[in-house]
Amino acid sequence: MDRSARTASIARWLLLSAAAVCAFGMLGPFRGLEKHIVPVDKAAHFIAFYGLTLLSFSAFPNRRRMDLVTLAIFVGAGVEVLQSLTGRDGELGDLLADAAGALAVVAPIWLERQREVRVERRAARFAAATAPAQAREPETA
16 A cells, blocks of 8 residues: 555544544534533534545545535535434534635635736746847738
8 A cells, every 4th residue: 555545544534533523522412512622613613624624635635625625515514404403503603614614724725826827927927028029029021
């Protein structure tokens, strides 16, 4: 087994373990347990889904990032539905915190891509501006 496959395997086990802990905390009988770890409920949702999404990137390196983020958001929606069915409150605010946590993982990637595009445009403008005048003007016969 090569190193990347071993890393993905370890990440899958960590993802499964983390998902089980989160599911137990969100759906189990210990209502409000996360407040002992993170005092703000929405912050707990954000941190949980940030971590789960980040782990999913390592666990499934060949999958598209936005597919994994979308899956995390759907899992968050499912958790909120299940919470409402088990007598707990399924809140839209919790789902928004879940989505924000999942999207926060790809935000730096998106920002870096935006930066690369601007750097490439700037380099192209600079190259065009500093090119010799002969190279910019077409010859007439």
